[in-house]
Amino acid sequence: MTPTETAIPDETAPQEKKRGWEPVIVAGGLVVAILAAFITGVLEILVTPLRAGDVVTIWRGDAIGSGSGPPIGLAILLAVVANYAIGWFAVSTTGKRWALAPPWALWTLMMLFAAGVRTNEGDYLISGDDWVALVMILVGSLSFAVYSYRMILRRIPRGPVPDQR
Template sequence: MTLPAVPMSVAPEQQPAVPPERSSRALDVALRIAGGVVVVWAGVLAAVLELIFATGAWELVKGRPGGVSKAVVGISGAVGGAGGVVALTVLLGWFAYAAVGARWAVALAAVPWFVVIVAGGFRTTEGDLALTGDNVLGLALVVAGAVTFAVLGFRQLVAPPPVG
């Protein structure tokens, strides 16, 4: 018994994918670089907005008369602010991966965020301080943002490589 030269159950060969043109590759690289720049500035903007919110919310809490109303305003500010920071950080991490197309892109948002948050803890020459030690809301926002960036980075490290 002889075997046929071409098996009958095999589908016809598919043509290999045509490599992208050089101009479309350059455009893709340029868009990824531009996306990385946007991600860096979004990380800076997110940190500045969080510091402004933390400072303003803490001044609101400190200015309230004591009692139940002060506790309610403080707790709602902390819970709402921390939830907002987590949501913003997750959105920023997703955008970083989508814009740059690399797993390490979350660091493009996290590093400037950490730099701005740390800078907010130092007193300026005028004596201004964005993040004080008694600002419980600010500390909660810093912890929420740092933990969320850490979780996003860890998830990118342990995620299986994309198929394709």
């Protein structure tokens, strides 16, 4: 090597190693996001009948919804925060925009299933007169949609970012 030549480090080796783990990271991130959507969806369905009087009755061992008082919209807040976080996690972990779709589809199908299927006793998991559950379904799906819309508006960086000095 002459004095004018500079040693160029071999940058392909770390890239090859990174590409080797990329499918594992994408699959793992997607599995975690889908499991999180399932677990939070079940939790949201269970919390929809929560009432103000349940704070006392749950400690006695009674079922959720057996207390008196107005309904508490905890499921709505949980759906908004959890679904937006799940969307962020799925996309940022995998690095793929399409990774938002599987948890969103699973959560939405779970809610539609809960609203349309009767139990053995003839009850619905989410009844038509439960405004907390209906608003939860609406804003839960909207939080995925808002994250998706924000991804669309975000500019995709192409190549190295120029120095802004």
